[in-house]
Amino acid sequence: MNQNTTQFLTLVRREILRFVRRPYNTFLPPIITNALYFSVFGVILGSQIGQIAGRSYLQFVLPGLVVLGAISDSFENASFTIFHGRWNDYIQAVLTSPMSNRSMVAAYVSASALRGIVTSLLIIGVGLIFTSVSVPNPVYLVSFLLVITTLFGGLGVIGGLWSSDFDYLTVMNQFILRPLVFFGAVFYSLEELPEFWGSVSLLNPMVYMVNGVRYGMIGVTEIDPNTSLAVLTGTTVVVLSIDYVLFRRGYGLAE
Amino acid sequence: MTEPAIRASGLQKRYGDVQALDDLDLTVDQGEFFGLLGPNGAGKTTFINTLVGLVHKDRGTAEVFGFDVEDDYREARDRIGVAPQEFNVDRFFPIIEVLEHKAGYHGIGRAEARERAEDALKTVGIWDKRDTRFDWLSGGMKRRFVLARALVSDPDLLILDEPTAGVDVQLRHDLWEIINRMNDAGTTILLTTHYIEEAERLCDRVAIMDDGQKVEVAAPDDLMARGTDTIVLGLAEMPRTTPRLDVEGVTDVELTDEGLAVTAMGGSQTAPSIMRELEAQGHTVTSLDIRRASLEEVFVDMTRDDREYAEVSA
Numbered sequence: 001m002n003q004n005t006t007q008f009l010t011l012v013r014r015e016i017l018r019f020v021r022r023p024y025n026t027f028l029p030p031i032i033t034n035a036l037y038f039s040v041f042g043v044i045l046g047s048q049i050g051q052i053a054g055r056s057y058l059q060f061v062l063p064g065l066v067v068l069g070a071i072s073d074s075f076e077n078a079s080f081t082i083f084h085g086r087w088n089d090y091i092q093a094v095l096t097s098p099m100s101n102r103s104m105v106a107a108y109v110s111a112s113a114l115r116g117i118v119t120s121l122l123i124i125g126v127g128l129i130f131t132s133v134s135v136p137n138p139v140y141l142v143s144f145l146l147v148i149t150t151l152f153g154g155l156g157v158i159g160g161l162w163s164s165d166f167d168y169l170t171v172m173n174q175f176i177l178r179p180l181v182f183f184g185a186v187f188y189s190l191e192e193l194p195e196f197w198g199s200v201s202l203l204n205p206m207v208y209m210v211n212g213v214r215y216g217m218i219g220v221t222e223i224d225p226n227t228s229l230a231v232l233t234g235t236t237v238v239v240l241s242i243d244y245v246l247f248r249r250g251y252g253l254a255e
Numbered sequence: 256m257t258e259p260a261i262r263a264s265g266l267q268k269r270y271g272d273v274q275a276l277d278d279l280d281l282t283v284d285q286g287e288f289f290g291l292l293g294p295n296g297a298g299k300t301t302f303i304n305t306l307v308g309l310v311h312k313d314r315g316t317a318e319v320f321g322f323d324v325e326d327d328y329r330e331a332r333d334r335i336g337v338a339p340q341e342f343n344v345d346r347f348f349p350i351i352e353v354l355e356h357k358a359g360y361h362g363i364g365r366a367e368a369r370e371r372a373e374d375a376l377k378t379v380g381i382w383d384k385r386d387t388r389f390d391w392l393s394g395g396m397k398r399r400f401v402l403a404r405a406l407v408s409d410p411d412l413l414i415l416d417e418p419t420a421g422v423d424v425q426l427r428h429d430l431w432e433i434i435n436r437m438n439d440a441g442t443t444i445l446l447t448t449h450y451i452e453e454a455e456r457l458c459d460r461v462a463i464m465d466d467g468q469k470v471e472v473a474a475p476d477d478l479m480a481r482g483t484d485t486i487v488l489g490l491a492e493m494p495r496t497t498p499r500l501d502v503e504g505v506t507d508v509e510l511t512d513e514g515l516a517v518t519a520m521g522g523s524q525t526a527p528s529i530m531r532e533l534e535a536q537g538h539t540v541t542s543l544d545i546r547r548a549s550l551e552e553v554f555v556d557m558t559r560d561d562r563e564y565a566e567v568s569a
Contacts, residue, residue, distance in 0.1 A: 003362030010359025010368075018347050089343035093353075093404070096307040097360035098333035255270070255310045 007099045008107050015081060015111030026077075026115065027122060030069045034123045037065055038130040041187065052189050053220045058131040062124070063214035064186025067148065067206070069123045071181065074116030074149040076173060078108055078156025083163045086252060095254070101247040109153040109240065116149030124217075133217050140225055141216025147232045148209045154239035161252035180206045190222045208232060258321035260285045260412050260443035261306065265315035268301055268467075275301040276312070277467035283445060285320075285411075288438045290454035290475075291447040292554055293464035299447040300340065301467070303414055307337050319412060333361060336410030338401045340417040340447075344389040350400055351376060351385035354407045361408040368407075375403040378433060395426045402430065406437070413437055414445045419453060431457060451554055455479075463554060482553040484522025486529060489514040489542030498536055502528045514542070522547065 001009075019026040042058035049057040085091030094104060127133070135141060159172050184206025190198045201207050208228035215221035247253065261283040268276040276298045283289045291299045304310035305317055306324055317324045319331040345353045354372035355365070363371065376382040379399035384392060392400060398418065405413055415434065419427040427450075435457065438444050448454055454461050455475045463470040463478075471478065483506055497510050500517065504525040507518035515533075519525040522545040530540050 001364060006362045006364055007360055010356055013359075014345075014348075014356050017352075021347075085345075088346065089341065090345040092309060092339070092343045093345065093357055094360055095309060096332055096335070096337055097357070097408075098329040098362065099360055100329060250308075250311055254308060255304070 004100065004103060007097070008103045011094060011099070011104065011107035012111050015107065016114065018081065019077060019115050027119065030073065030119050031122055031126055034065055034069065034126045038127060042130050055218050055220060056131060059133060059218050060220070061187055062127040062131065062133060063217045064184070064210045065127070066120045066123045067210050067213050068181045068186060070116040070120040070145060070149050071152040071209070072173065072177060073119040074112045075152040075156040075159065075177060077115045078112035078153045079159035079163065079169055079172065082108060082157060082160025083169060086160070091253065102244060105157065105240065105243045105247055108157055109150060109243065112153030112156055113146070113149035116152065117145055120145055134219070135217055136219040137216045140229070141213060143229055144209065144212035144216055147229065147236055151232060151236040151239055154236060154243050157243045158239070158246065161246050180204055184210050186210055205235070257285055258318070259283060260287065261319060261445065263302070263315065263317045266302070266305065266312055266317055267314040268305065268310060268312050274467050276305070279315070279467065279469055281462055281469055281472070283443060285443055286441055288444045288457055288459045289446065290458035290461035291445065291464060292451070292454055292461050297464040298467035299464055300416055303337065303416055303445070303447065306414065307335055308332060334411040335414060336405035336408055336412070337414040338405040338416065338418055340420060342397055342401065344400065344404070346388060346390055348388070349386045350389055350392070353389065354404055357404050358407045363408070371407050371409070375407045378406060379403045380429065395422050398422050398426065398430070402433065410442065412443045412445065416447050417449065418446070419448065419450060478553050479547060483518050483520055485546040486517045486519060486522050486526050487514050487544040487546065488517065488529070488533065488540050490533070491539035491541050494538070498533065498538065500529060500532055502532050505529065
């Protein structure tokens with residue numbers, strides 16, 4: 001194994017061990033939260049809502065909840081690990097090593113994307129207790145999950161570098177990400193909105209993610225999944241490039 | 256030709272109104288034990304952080320073993336082990352894993368990283384604490400651990416920023432022994448310290464820094480030779496007034512309870528002339544004590560703030 005690979009894998013391993021060894025902080029919360037979502041929205045309220053796009057309400061909201069969990073955790077993982085490392089200065093052990101800036105970014109983003117995917121699988125697992133999905137387009141499902149967790153891992157890196165206090169992390173997760181997801185057609189169909197608000201919703205990038213994953217899981221979408229995937233992939237490349245430039249310039253890392 | 260371990264030229268770094276590094280030129284040879292002395296804010300830590308990439312210089316160049324610290328940062332950092340003044344250790348993992356990770360960041364495979372981590376912990380004497388997290392170590396153990404982390408990548412250049420700050424005498428001596436062994440084995444050491452005795456005892460050469468500039472670089476003995484020694488002479492009968500001594504090198508003469516205190520450059524060379532002059536004036540010298548200038552006194556003289564000095568004088 002060459003030196004670059006060893007360096008990259010060491011940081012990825014460190015990041016994975018950090019979240020795997022703390023399941024009560026990392027994996028249990030989305031399991032509990034989503035079990036509650038499915039119970040309340042799916043079983044109790046869902047029976048009164050009926051079908052949307054020919055699917056039960058529970059089947060309809062499941063992909064959105066998967067997206068919510070995936071992006072929250074991949075973003076939170078990257079932003080927390082970088083900010084916490086800066087806050088306590090231990091990120092300097094990485095920064096003063098011969099690792100390339102590209103490897104550092106790749107490691108932080110990969111580990112965060114992996115956490116987002118694990119969270120997705122756990123939410124799907126919980127969802128399957130309450131309902132069933134046929135996954136008619138598994139390639140799209142996997143592709144969308146990979147792209148959106150990588151994208152939000154990359155955004156988390158920016159958030160972690162930008163934050164100068166723990167409050168910043170809360171603000172980004174609770175006041176920016178969650179509202180975007182909740183207004184991202186997780187719990188409703190765009191067709192149910194007045195035309196104006198339906199058009200406004202198309203400005204929300206979460207709509208494309210939720211529809212993409214929904215297409216993969218239950219074969220229903222209101223937006224062309226190929227266009228969504230292309231736009232999201234392009235956005236991911238741009239975000240990762242920004243990550244790299246920030247690391248190279250030492251933004252938030254060097255004086 | 257062998258590249259120096261460190262070569263800095265015209266290095267500048269400014270933080271707002273503060274010029275942390277002001278056109279700093281400095282060369283440290285391979286295998287040298289080099290000390291950086293200076294008051295707080297002199298720019299020592301800024302200089303170190305420039306070498307390891309935690310500070311981006313505004314101007315000038317800095318090289319480690321011939322590798323530019325920015326253009327060839329990977330090659331430069333691969334040769335450096337740094338033990339910083341402030342603890343900056345990953346609190347999530349037992350200390351042996353922290354060392355394995357550090358070795359891994361240097362491209363060392365897992366099996367060898369484990370071996371190196373164990374060796375480093377044994378070297379600094381805290382192997383039995385290998386499964387403990389950093390927060391649970393005592394203050395002295397934390398210092399030992401930070402040194403172990405600097406050693407785990409087997410660096411060619413070991414940078415120690417105040418490594419013995421706040422540790423007891425025994426631990427200080429233990430750390431000195433480890434560092435000396437590293438230096439004997441060929442590792443270049445760059446040490447910053449507030450303990451002048453430490454620099455006097457360990458370093459081949461020291462640089463005195465102040466206000467981001469290099470004030471002087473020399474061997475500790477050479478620097479001390481430049482300081483003014485105090486020669487205390489016992490006289491058979493103490494005069495009522497201070498005798499006038501017209502001897503080259505004498506800068507001050509004072510009557511004290513201990514005798515006649517003469518401040519002079521190069522005390523050993525000047526003492527015979529002083530004694531002859533005193534005897535020519537009719538005094539009988541009964542004892543002689545030459546107190547050499549300490550590195551600390553030289554350091555204080557060289558880093559004394561002119562403005563502060565002016566205020567005191569006024």
